[in-house]
Amino acid sequence: MFAVYAKEPNADDPLASLVVGDRPDPEVPEGWVRVRVRAASLNMHDIWTLRGVGIKPEQFPMILGCDGAGVLDDGSEVVLHSVVNDESWHGDDTLDPKRTLLTEKHQGAFADSVVVPARNVLPKPAGLSFTEAATMGTAWLTAYRMLFVKSGLRPGQTFLVQGASGGVATALIQLGRAAGFRVWATGRTEEKRALAERLGAHQTFEPGTRLPERVDGVFETVGKATWSHSVKSLKPGGIIVVSGSTSGPDPSAELQRVFFLQLRVVGSTMGTRDELADLLTYVDLAGIRPQIGAELPLAEAEHGFRDMLDGTTAGKIVFTHDPA
Incomplete structure (x- = not known):
């Protein structure tokens, strides 16, 4: 499948590790779901991943993108919750000592599809576009x-x-x-x-x-x-x-x-699934629309990464994608 990924850690020149190319199609374990990605937003976390921060060298190559929005196999439109908890954890998602974010252990959303636990998808409000919804999760x-x-x-x-x-x-x-x-x-x-x-x-x-x-x-x-x-x-x-x-x-x-x-x-670190659900309801009820600084095709992701590194952002940078 098509993907944007980090081939290896590179602390001094992170964009030298950025690859736009192909990766194997993901398998879908029991209790997990596949999301056909329509939009995914860029975060500083993706720059840190390229630098090798918060990820072990043996976990590369790693598909980037820790949040996004897309469509399940049954046609449901969903938003990703990026915090992946240990199966045995109960309580505040962000306090789980074994928690990870997408792109730390599990492959991310800058791809045709991403596979996440079923609890890590929430219904996308009809009033939000995929581009807008892709900014919510992080x-x-x-x-x-x-x-x-x-x-x-x-x-x-x-x-x-x-x-x-x-x-x-x-x-x-x-x-x-x-x-x-x-x-x-x-x-x-x-x-x-x-x-x-x-x-x-x-x-x-x-x-x-x-x-x-x-x-x-x-x-x-x-x-x-x-x-x-x-x-x-x-x-x-x-x-x-x-x-x-x-x-x-x-x-x-x-x-x-x-x-x-x-x-x-x-x-304060990220947020819980319940907080994301409340956020989605709040922005929908209040008619708030996130500031999108740049909307680029996923194939042109490198331009967005350069803008973030240069500090020329004006809101969220979102990559759009329509997988075949």
């Missing part, structure tokens, strides 16, 4: 859990989103505006800040700018480049919810400010 689910499950913030409060043009950040802006929060965001360029405002941010700022007032919460996916600003932007007792550190960790961590002002720092 970036939007991460944002939903950060805001509605982890932050404890209430509508009417103010939060800051660092790095306004990425998939999680644009989702946070759209979700927060729809839910009645005052949303502020930072962006490196005028174009990125303008995008954030079009998506619903009430105000935008250059990175590191002193804000008009301190905020109730900050959502962090950037790390070292923005961490000090995030801590300094919080009210006493405020919260930072962290789901990534794309610029690397900050070894200073501003710990004196954290303890003196009794700030809270909370980690």
